[in-house]
Amino acid sequence: MASLDGRRVVVTGASSGIGEAAARAVAAAGARVGLVARRAERLAGLAEELGDAAVVGVADVTDAPALTDAVDRLAAQLGGLDGVVAAAGTMHLGAVGETDPERWREVFDVNVHGLLATARAALPHLTDGASWVTISSMSGRRVPSAAGGVYAASKHAAHAVDETLRREAGRGACASPPSPRASWPPISWRATSPRATGPAETTSPPSASACTPRA
């Protein structure tokens, strides 16, 4: 990964899995990182390991006011935000006809409302040229199985949120391509042209022509 020396990045879902790995990678590349998730003890353990590079903001991404408070505090501690890795997510497998609607709500609350709440909390703090990375899924482009349909629906919605943020790149954010594998490079990219207004120009994920490597 390119050097992120001096950058300040918030990672949601930092208590395990891809978010935790992203937080470690971002810190290893030289950035300071704000760790967000619900499991305080896991975040504290990671922060202890990362030392001065990490600060902790315990929050549930589905609780928008609490998340905003946490992100405000992290941005104040870090002195601003140059990037966000939105990795908080949840998966449920089950046939539509056999699944409790509460489970659908939970999946959409975390994967869609939580992503929107993350953007709303972070955008006021993002510096010019800041990067946005959404950890979505290939299930955001296709339905891999009948049992994966609800999760896939939430990830299709996550792609729409990601694309929306890219179109708001005039604010300085650069949304990522949608798959976990494809998401990494944009952390060091920046938007070069305002896209906040005007008609939709494309439905494809952003390419290197939409974002160019940071100098």
Ligand SMILES: NC(=O)c1ccc[n+]([C@@H]2O[C@H](COP(=O)([O-])OP(=O)(O)OC[C@H]3O[C@@H](n4cnc5c(N)ncnc54)[C@H](OP(=O)(O)O)[C@@H]3O)[C@@H](O)[C@H]2O)c1
């Ligand atoms: N693993 C894969 O193969 C794969 C493939 C494609 C896409 N993905 C996507 O990658 C992302 C990370 O998944 P993972 O595999 O790393 O899963 P994971 O290990 O279960 O991690 C999920 C993370 O999300 C956090 N989280 C869940 N609900 C939350 C909430 N309400 N508020 C705040 N944080 C919440 C969890 O933290 P707490 O429980 O501490 O809150 C945890 O840190 C997800 O968006 C997932 O859909 C994963």
